[in-house]
Structure formats: C-alpha cells, structure tokens
Amino acid sequence: MHPRRSVQEVLLCDLCETVPLQSHCELCNINLCVNCAVKHLSDSSKRHNVVPFLQRKVTPNYPKCPKHPEKHCELHCEECNIPVCSTCVSSGKHKGHDMSDILEKLSAKTESLQKDLKELETRIYPRYEEMASDVQTKKAELETKYGKLTTIADQQGEILHREITAIVNRRKSAIAEMKTKHLDALNKNTDEITQKMAELKQIMSDLKSILKSNDVSLTSTYKSRNSQFRTLPPKVRVTLPSFSPQKINKNQLNEMFGSLSPLSINTEHGDTLKSAEAVSSPPVKPLLDEPRVTATIDTGYKIWFGILNGGLYSVSCLSEDQVWTRGINNTMKLLNLQSELLTSIQTKSGYTPEDIAVTRDGDLVYIDYYDKTVNLIKNKQIQTVITLQGWRPLSVCCTAGNDLLVTMISDDKQYKVVRYSGSTEKQSIQFDDQGRPLYSSGVYNNTKYLSENRNLDICVADYRASAVVVVNQSGKLRFRYTGHPSNTEQSFTPTGITTDSQSHILTADYKNHRIHILDQDGQFLRYIHCDLKLPLGLCVDIRDNLFVAELRTAKVKKIQYL
Structure with missing residues (x-):
C-alpha cells in the first residue's frame, strides 16, 4: 500500500502528508490540504492556480529539472539524451541540438x-x-x-x-x-x-x-x-x-570388469532468441492453385527397375541452380539445372551414402550407414566428424543454428534423433513424456528423413509408422500427421521431408506419387502431383523452389508451388 494512503485509501496532502487533500495546484501539479493551500498561495514568486481537487485538469506530469528546480522539463535533448527545461535550452548548452517533446x-x-x-x-x-x-x-x-x-x-x-x-x-x-x-x-x-x-x-x-x-x-x-x-x-x-597364482593386475581386472565412460558436464552457450522483429512472419507467399515444374535435371544414376536396382535417393540444394544428389552407388554428384556435372565425390569407405545435406557454409555432409559415421566434405577433403558405437546413422539435416540433426538405429532396432554441435552430442530425442518411443522400431535400414522447421520444430518422416512425427525444439511431441483424413483407400508412405520460409512442412508420399503440404501445426493444405514417379528426397532453396528426387526416373524436378 502507498505510504500516504490510509486503510480506506484516503488521499493525503502532498506537502504535510497527514491531512486529506482538498485542492490541487495546476502550476506545480501537487495536491494540497486547506492549510497547505493557504501557505502555497502565499508564495508570490509564482502565479499558482489552486483549484478544488475534483475540478483539476489532467496536466502532463513533467519531470522537474535537476539543474533548475523551479522549472519542469518539457523537452528532450536527442544528442545528450536527457530531459531539459526552457532555461537549459536558453542557456546555450544545447545549442544546435535536436529537441523533441518530452511527452512524445x-x-x-x-x-x-x-x-x-x-x-x-x-x-x-x-x-x-x-x-x-x-x-x-x-x-x-x-x-x-x-x-x-x-x-x-x-x-x-x-x-x-x-x-x-x-x-x-x-x-x-x-x-x-x-x-x-x-x-x-x-x-x-x-x-x-x-x-x-x-x-x-x-x-x-x-x-x-x-x-x-x-x-x-x-x-x-x-x-x-x-x-x-x-x-x-x-x-x-x-x-x-x-600352485602358481598369477599376480592380479588391477588395470586388467578393471578392463575385464568393463569400462565406465566419464561424466561429461558441459556448460554450453545458451541459445540466443531472436527479437520479436526478427521472428516476425515473412512476406506471405500464397500456394499456387497449380504447381508447375520449372526444370528437370537428369542425374545420370542408374534408372530404377525394381528393388535395389538403381534410382535416385536424395537431393540437397547448394544454390538456386545447383544441387547435390546421391544414388545407388558411392558417388555424390553436384549438378546444375542443365544436368551438367560440376563435381563428383566418392565416399571414403566406398559404401553408398545413406543421406546427404548441405551446411549453412555450403559444405556437404553425408551419412555412411555401414561404417557408422557422419562425414563433412570441405574443399573436397572428407573429414569424419561423428563415429557411432552401437548405433548406425540414417538421415541428416543442418539446422538454423548450424547444428546437425541425425536419425539413427540401434543394434536392437530402436530409433532416435540426436543433435550434434560439431562432434559433441547436445540432445537425444527418443521418448515422449510417458516414456513411449516417439518413432517406430524394428527393421534395419528403415530410413527416417528429417528436417527442421522455421519455428525450430523437428519433423521426421516415419515411413514404417505411416506418419510425420513433429516435436518442438526441446523434443516434446507436438503432433503426428498420418495423412489426409479423406484418404481412406491408399496408405500414407512418407519418405523425404523438407520445410520452407512459410513454416510449411512438405513430405513425399512415396507410393502415391505426390507431395503433401502441411502448415506448421500439421493441418493438410494441398497436394503436389506434377506427374511424379516415386518421389523420395526433397529440399527447398532460399526462394522456396521445391526440388524432388524421383527414384524411378533418377531425375530431379524443380517445382514452383508458391
């Protein structure tokens, strides 16, 4: 409670602070009791205007000037960034300075x-x-x-x-x-x-x-x-x-018993939240009624004629007119929109890469399922950044914060998503709040493609579960999308997945030869057809053009849908 108010909230005189107020001086902007009003009016140096309190005008509460106590500051000096009164201005100390109304x-x-x-x-x-x-x-x-x-x-x-x-x-x-x-x-x-x-x-x-x-x-x-x-x-x-007892070697005994990895407690720099202005919605780009193919890239990979006989699996944008691709062999290709081969790189192990992604710096990351590694290609040099034990990597994406998100499968066929900063594990996402697995288990090499949305949600296309599983940045389940409610005849087969500047989630419905477009809350918006043949890998460039890797034709289609 204010110190000058009684239990019944009686307003007191600003001067004596003991007697209830009766009047108000509009010049000095203070409240007065009867006795203090008489004394206040006796000050002939100012033209006080004392009125009954209920008849007072609502006047701006200008601050008093620290250098001229008898004055109120009605202006603000922009250069000095301080309130000033008229005397301060006339003194010449603020000559040439921009002034603004202090109330503004x-x-x-x-x-x-x-x-x-x-x-x-x-x-x-x-x-x-x-x-x-x-x-x-x-x-x-x-x-x-x-x-x-x-x-x-x-x-x-x-x-x-x-x-x-x-x-x-x-x-x-x-x-x-x-x-x-x-x-x-x-x-x-x-x-x-x-x-x-x-x-x-x-x-x-x-x-x-x-x-x-x-x-x-x-x-x-x-x-x-x-x-x-x-x-x-x-x-x-x-x-x-x-009996010749062997001398017990404590180190060997420790090794035989089994090792305990050290406790690692790292204090990482906290994420910096973008300001409200920075995260404001981007310019709205409405969906086209009829998406259209604007370019087709022939990757040169062996064409698909049956299971494991060839085809194209992944595509990742380096720029608006250059994409990295990976097919059935151990070679990753950088191609332009004219299908010209710009660069090709083979995996270090000689095995087929399981997935590819491009970092914010323009470097290529690839997954090697068979030797359990995640590798970075920088200046055509391959660096192994992550080596797993007991798990095999499946799919990878690069986040807005320049982390890597990796889906992986354990030796006992469980799945999870792990966030890495360089080679350091920062986060593991495997179970919901009730301890139930977020992602379907079983079947080796059941690739679960993933992408980070603009709102920092992590979106996983869980093919085996026929669902897109979306968790927030902390790994809490937000929703599962299991296909358009009206579609009761054809099963939903999500494979490739990507997101755009509008926080749309786009996922390839592999066996149904189409793309589903969802909003950030999992609401179905539209299909993209464009005569697709087994669409698998997806990516979006900085202008929200969609690139689709077709397994059957080994071609990449560039599609405008916004």
Missing part, C-alpha cells in the same frame, strides 16, 4: 517498454520456464538412469564372482583328484612292502626252528631265498603339484 519521447519509450514486457511475458520467460522444467525432468530421471548403471555394475560383479567361484572349484577339484591318486599310489606301495615283510618274518621263523631242531633232514633240504629279498620293493616317488 515518453510515449515512444512507453511503447518500447510495452514491447519489452510483451516479449518477456510471451517469448523469453516461457522459454526459461521450459528450460527449468527440462532440468527438473532430467533431475527426476537421475535416480532411474544412475540406478540402471549401478544394477549393471552389480550384475557384472555377480558374473565375475560366479566365474571366479567356478574357477576356484575347478582348481580344488583337481587338487582333490591329485591327492587321491597320490594316496592310492602310497597305499599300493605300503601293501606290497607289508606283504614282503610278512614273508620275511615267516622265513626268519622257519630258519630259527631248523637251527633249533638240529634236524639233518631239514637242514639239508633248506634252500636260501635271501637273494630274492635283497632287491627291495620299488619306492614310490611323487612330485607334489604346485
């Missing part, structure tokens, strides 16, 4: 403030809220994700424990078996010696009896067996087994 300046400033407030309320603050929500979501996912890592470590530990226990048991079993064999050998040797000793005792007893009897007959018939026992029984010599 105030009005312009107020309009600027209103614009700033609107931008803060409608564009900037909501993005901060969205970022804060994303951080909270990531924090909520921490326990689950780190819990999975801990579970994997425990499982690996259990596996190693089981293996070690099995090895120990095998060693102990071998030791027990050796001990048994050793004991058996010694027992056999003991039995043999005991038997001989029993025989010797009997012989010695017999000899004693003969000697004691003095019997000539027994003495004469005695035959000595000493020679038989002079050769002692064989001795059992056993070399005891030994």
Whole structure:
C-alpha cells in the first residue's frame, strides 16, 4: 500500500502528508490540504492556480529539472539524451541540438517498454520456464538412469564372482583328484612292502626252528631265498603339484570388469532468441492453385527397375541452380539445372551414402550407414566428424543454428534423433513424456528423413509408422500427421521431408506419387502431383523452389508451388 494512503485509501496532502487533500495546484501539479493551500498561495514568486481537487485538469506530469528546480522539463535533448527545461535550452548548452517533446519521447519509450514486457511475458520467460522444467525432468530421471548403471555394475560383479567361484572349484577339484591318486599310489606301495615283510618274518621263523631242531633232514633240504629279498620293493616317488597364482593386475581386472565412460558436464552457450522483429512472419507467399515444374535435371544414376536396382535417393540444394544428389552407388554428384556435372565425390569407405545435406557454409555432409559415421566434405577433403558405437546413422539435416540433426538405429532396432554441435552430442530425442518411443522400431535400414522447421520444430518422416512425427525444439511431441483424413483407400508412405520460409512442412508420399503440404501445426493444405514417379528426397532453396528426387526416373524436378 502507498505510504500516504490510509486503510480506506484516503488521499493525503502532498506537502504535510497527514491531512486529506482538498485542492490541487495546476502550476506545480501537487495536491494540497486547506492549510497547505493557504501557505502555497502565499508564495508570490509564482502565479499558482489552486483549484478544488475534483475540478483539476489532467496536466502532463513533467519531470522537474535537476539543474533548475523551479522549472519542469518539457523537452528532450536527442544528442545528450536527457530531459531539459526552457532555461537549459536558453542557456546555450544545447545549442544546435535536436529537441523533441518530452511527452512524445515518453510515449515512444512507453511503447518500447510495452514491447519489452510483451516479449518477456510471451517469448523469453516461457522459454526459461521450459528450460527449468527440462532440468527438473532430467533431475527426476537421475535416480532411474544412475540406478540402471549401478544394477549393471552389480550384475557384472555377480558374473565375475560366479566365474571366479567356478574357477576356484575347478582348481580344488583337481587338487582333490591329485591327492587321491597320490594316496592310492602310497597305499599300493605300503601293501606290497607289508606283504614282503610278512614273508620275511615267516622265513626268519622257519630258519630259527631248523637251527633249533638240529634236524639233518631239514637242514639239508633248506634252500636260501635271501637273494630274492635283497632287491627291495620299488619306492614310490611323487612330485607334489604346485600352485602358481598369477599376480592380479588391477588395470586388467578393471578392463575385464568393463569400462565406465566419464561424466561429461558441459556448460554450453545458451541459445540466443531472436527479437520479436526478427521472428516476425515473412512476406506471405500464397500456394499456387497449380504447381508447375520449372526444370528437370537428369542425374545420370542408374534408372530404377525394381528393388535395389538403381534410382535416385536424395537431393540437397547448394544454390538456386545447383544441387547435390546421391544414388545407388558411392558417388555424390553436384549438378546444375542443365544436368551438367560440376563435381563428383566418392565416399571414403566406398559404401553408398545413406543421406546427404548441405551446411549453412555450403559444405556437404553425408551419412555412411555401414561404417557408422557422419562425414563433412570441405574443399573436397572428407573429414569424419561423428563415429557411432552401437548405433548406425540414417538421415541428416543442418539446422538454423548450424547444428546437425541425425536419425539413427540401434543394434536392437530402436530409433532416435540426436543433435550434434560439431562432434559433441547436445540432445537425444527418443521418448515422449510417458516414456513411449516417439518413432517406430524394428527393421534395419528403415530410413527416417528429417528436417527442421522455421519455428525450430523437428519433423521426421516415419515411413514404417505411416506418419510425420513433429516435436518442438526441446523434443516434446507436438503432433503426428498420418495423412489426409479423406484418404481412406491408399496408405500414407512418407519418405523425404523438407520445410520452407512459410513454416510449411512438405513430405513425399512415396507410393502415391505426390507431395503433401502441411502448415506448421500439421493441418493438410494441398497436394503436389506434377506427374511424379516415386518421389523420395526433397529440399527447398532460399526462394522456396521445391526440388524432388524421383527414384524411378533418377531425375530431379524443380517445382514452383508458391
């Protein structure tokens, strides 16, 4: 509550600040009580005009001049960018300076403030809220994700424990078996010696009896067996087994257990939001009633006659009259509208490129599905910028922020979209808010072409799902387009996809030989036919001309549709 207002909102005198106001001085623009009005009028240096408060005129609230307190600033010096009074102007300090009415300046400033407030309320603050929500979501996912890592470590530990226990048991079993064999050998040797000793005792007893009897007959018939026992029984010599434990190498043990990639926490420069003026709608370009082909480029690739027998797969605009193309072989071609070959480049691996795109700097990017890489061609030199593990790249597009968006498939046939800045992963888009996959799974090499819209939505043509899946910049699902509602006979087969300056989404309906045009919210607007033959790859140049790669004819058609 204002300090000069009571609980009942009674307005008080501006001078004494204790008594309710009664009057208003239109010259000084202040409110007065009865006593203060008398004192105020006693100042004869000014022609005060004190009127009842309810009869006051609404006068501009000019600021007081800091250099001349008795004056109000009715002008604004444009050069000095300060409010000035008439005395300031007449002093000559602002001679030759442009002056404007301070109320006009105030009005312009107020309009600027209103614009700033609107931008803060409608564009900037909501993005901060969205970022804060994303951080909270990531924090909520921490326990689950780190819990999975801990579970994997425990499982690996259990596996190693089981293996070690099995090895120990095998060693102990071998030791027990050796001990048994050793004991058996010694027992056999003991039995043999005991038997001989029993025989010797009997012989010695017999000899004693003969000697004691003095019997000539027994003495004469005695035959000595000493020679038989002079050769002692064989001795059992056993070399005891030994155990030579290997010194445990902790580094090898760590490697055997499995590696844990380091935690990478990077603070990236925040995206700079364009001003309200910069993101204002571009000049409206209405759709043509009848789109028309303005040029046809013969790419020279082998013509399509059946599955994997040839054809043209991708096209990407370098300029209004030059396009990069890729077909069934390992060569990417730069052609002009007259079908003249300007440049050709082969992939580093020798494999067919899976997709191509042109960066904002005019460099070519290509996908190598088989060696799991994303490659940049700069000055005809190939640089591998991304190498994947456990995933294979499928399709690529370059964003307004000069990032790369890549669709990819995992070894277990799951799909996702990943944003890269150079070779650094910035964002992964795979699941919706309920944890369900955004994109269809299964089937290797099920290419999902993608494009970034002007409103920064990420649009994916999911052929297997018969849908165009659109998420916002943060990866939140906005909508799915599954074909025109009136079309109930033919299945929707989206392949190539691109966007234009009007935020239209254009996708090739491959098997139905046409292009669907949608608005940025997924509402169907129109078809493009133009006698297309299996349209596959799409791109749009800076003037919103559409280039269509036809699989069946291996030709690129340039189409004007706006």
